Amino acid sequence: MLYLQLLIDGVVSGCAIGIVSISFSYFYATTGIFHVAHAGIYTLSGYLAWWMVGLGTPFAAALALAILAAVVVGYLTQRLLYRPLEESGATPLVLMIASIGLLTVLQNVVAILFSPNIVQFDLPWRLSHTAIGPIALSLPQAILGVLSLLLFAGLVLFSHHTAAGKRIRAVASNRELAEITRLDPKRVFAQVLAISSGIVAVPGVLVGVDQALQPYTSLLVLLTAVVAMIAGGIGSLTGAFGMSIVLAVIQSLSVAVMPGRWSVAAVFGTFILFILLRPEGLIRSRFSRAI
Amino acid sequence: MNYFLSFVILAEIFSILAVSTNLLMGIIGIFSVAQAAIMGVGAYTTAILMMAGTPFPLAMLAAVAVCAAINVLSSLPALRLAGDYFIITSFGTQLVATAVFINWQDLTGGASGLSGIPVVEIAGAGFPTAREFIVLSSLCLILVAAGFWLLMRSPYGRLLHAIRENEVAVVAAGRRVLRAKVGVSAVSGACAGIAGALYATYISFIDPMSFDIHVSVLVVTMLVVGGARTLAGSIIGPFLLMAIAQLLAVVDIPSTIVGPARQLIYGVILIAFMLWRPQGIAGKRL
Amino acid sequence: MTNLTVSNVTKRFGGIVALNDCSFSIDPRRTTCVVGPNGAGKTSIFNVITGFITPETGTVAFQGRDITRANRHERVRQGIARTFQNLKLFEDLSALDNVLVCLKDEAGNDPLTAMFRPFHTAAVLRRKKAEAAALLVQVGLGHKTDALAGSLSYGQKKLLCIARVLATGAELVLLDEPTSGLAAGALDTMVEMIHALKRQGKTLLIVEHNTQIVQRIADEVLFFHRGHLMAQGTPDAIIADEELGRIYFGKGEVH
């Protein structure tokens, strides 16, 4: 029973990490920019929704507004930060440092505007939970799981079956060619970052509703998501989402057999060893962009 | 007087750490947010050995050796292939190191840290307070700076510069690129080890939070502000940023937001320099 | 007494056969030009000889030693060095340093010596600077030692590449299109340079498009087409061959 419950909890947190992973992967595979500040947008959207709920906004509206805000911040990030940098011929290292700067800014804007402390949503329903047989699932967990699956399916459909999605994939696969064929990569990049940011706002808010909000821990979530992305094959949304769930389940179950304090070290330590011994990656797609 | 001296000592220690970061990021061009962790390894090594009775010079030497080895290991993936994987291994190294500092309690004292690290004594001369310690830290900085300068002007330094410019051409000239990079990485680790040994003995108390990711990012900020790829940049950056922090301690801001505000300023500085002055104050373009 | 022997080398990239069962050998102190239309496998054979790609089958031997799987730096040490079509200069380094970095002598190339034996290193540096400067004089760039490589003219850059390859001390020198893109004056200088290298006793392997130049410099010609070595012979014989002439200048070779 313990294992079953741990498994389910792992799947739900895996869904949240999976959404972070696919949204990061979508932008990264398209642009090659290691967008660390994605974690900052995750944090920002959670606190925005919390603040609006505190003002009496209905939760659904607060979630929608938080997503909208994330879209705007994502779009502006590409327009005002990455694009000027790329135009000035910045190396990926410079882009990366700028992104770390932006992450720091976003986290601390949150701490200054809202609260540097751990906060919880003032929503009575967040404590209600259902028991399906021996398994207990809180309402926010259930919503998080369902929405994540929908978002994942939605992004896959969008990417493969819409004109806009195909255009993005065309730019991702060959930037120079896209430029020649008037696909304007710069516009496409801004669109992609807007979409990715909107998507990452959903777990940003819902994980906060389910547990609590914390201004400074999102980097760890992002790094786990990136590990999942690499293990699942860069550019593959299904791989990233699937590996996120696998990683989260392993982390959740591992608590039952070993002291939880080593789990972070175990995930990253294994990853580093793996990279050292098998740099060509799990799925043999030797991917080496820049830096 | 001690205040001024202790400011200089800490700035010097961070300058040594900035040189370490500079060697990786500026000279061979690989990203690193794990230099604080490497410095932490040096600090713990020194502290543990000295608390077991080892004299300071030996303990520092051990720290230098251990840090050089660990830095080479942790940067090996990046040296072997120029891929983005290394961003993750760099963050990963930092996270794993912090986890080890916290969890390997028998050795590191865990989250409560190690206190009562003995005062440095070399050949009967003690360095108990800032007045004496500044001699030691300045000497170390001078040695590190001289090492960096000698390195950069030697044939080896020119080789490194060439590798940064065009790795394939260096290979075609019959040079062993990996070996050259491993050499820099080892020197970088050694510098971090020196910084760690000084930090541990000067503060005489270390805990995992002293070497966490925020410190690593701070060092990157210092380097970017001072300017990468030059010696002057690695020294200007730490002194300047620490001076700004000291001034902020005096300026009147509501104290609940001072902490975040300080971090916010660092973030803005990073972005601004990348956008408008990627070469920093006294460096060259990254 | 052959210097370089390539036997039955085959290399594929995906479905494309870059080199198909190529065999030839080159005698010391001879100048051999590699010709053929674009995509014929000229650069691939350079890459196989210098170790930038490993063939699927076949062997490469230099001075009787099998070097098919030797590291790239091993090969340079044994005396094979190359230039690149797109030069790959260290644009931000001075002309002098461009050469200095390529000098065969490994002295001063490790961090410990550099930091702990400063006087020794300074002496090594002085010596290497003198050597590099001499090489620059040799290629006619004696007046440009301190100029940044990026600031040189295209012709000077190509000469700098020759100086770099000489610095390695290699006996077998592979030049990838040394004359392409050069104006008449610079072109003559380069041809003169190649003759000077011959006089020095270097074995040269040169990718060259211009048949007139081939005739001026080559002792022997290798003709490649679609990964095959079609012919090996004297320049006059190859150029006289109508079949090869049709392939080289003929229609339908769009790339």
Next chain:
Amino acid sequence: MLKSAGRALAALLVSCSPALAQPKEILLGALLPLTGPAASIGIEEQQGVQFAIDQANAAGGIAGRPVRVRFDDSQGKPDQAVLAFNRMIDLDNVPVLITAFSSVSLAIAPLATRREVLVVNPAAQTDKLETASPFLINTIPMVRHEASVLARFAIDKIGKRTAIIYENAAAGIDGRNDFRKYFEQVGGTVIAEEPVEFGQTNYRSTLLKIANAKPDFVYIAITQSHETMADQVGQIANFPVSIGNTFSRPFFGHASTNGWYQTAIQSGYPDAGTLAAFKKQFGTADMGFFAREYFNATNIVLEAAKSVLASGGTLSGPSLKAAVLSIKTFDSPIASITFETNTALRPVEILQYRGAERALVETARPAQ
């Protein structure tokens, strides 16, 4: 900025000529985490100190001299604390320093010994502080004192088999080590223990694992996000009753934590007039635990200063320390404190959450 530069210059001059006349005002230092993650506590502590100083001045100062306090920010970081310590000793020449935070106090302890400055710690509880420096006075009992009381109570009233959840940080680790030691000493067994990270918000797998071990009760030593843990406990059917320490107060008030216990260091309120004055001065609804403790600790320092001056001595680290140890007992409505050693002995209370109240179950005096 200019002012501080001027002060630095002045300090340089002073340090060159130590034989300066004793200043007329009495100056104390307070090194608190005014920024960083512990800032909210630091500010409450600052109010407590400031209030004590203001009260003393309103009553005509100490031995007729006005009292002033110089605050400085440690950010809760050891290296910043060392800088701030030196800033304070060099620029302001303070003989006594009030501090907070375990790592900060441990980092400045050796400096205090070397420079003979009295350091008063009214809040940090890590056991190492007991012996960190002869010039360090703790006005609060250490973690181990609380743990010993709690262990004896638990074995008597709750059960013999426990599981421990602790925060993987200084306070949590001390709590686990000490509780385990004392609980085993009185015949209990620890059947499981799990750490959680500082700032973590997902405790589900940890809680499940602990509940699954079926202990008689759970000892929880965390300092953050108690509310989130309480929520997640609520999702687990039949989670065992739990006990906590002084930090556990936020567990109180949740349906899932009804019936839980915690220890609390006995800390009363000052008289109604003083309390009202505090609330008025800082516009707060309450005088919190840390405000009371720092108010009380500052009063102890001032009382020691008064005694030094009364006997014609000069204010210095050694003289103040000797005064504290010779006065030995400091009684006030807030606490009754005895210094047998550097560390105060104070009563510890056991409280139980019963609906809307935290009921006092018993009061114990920990052994030295």
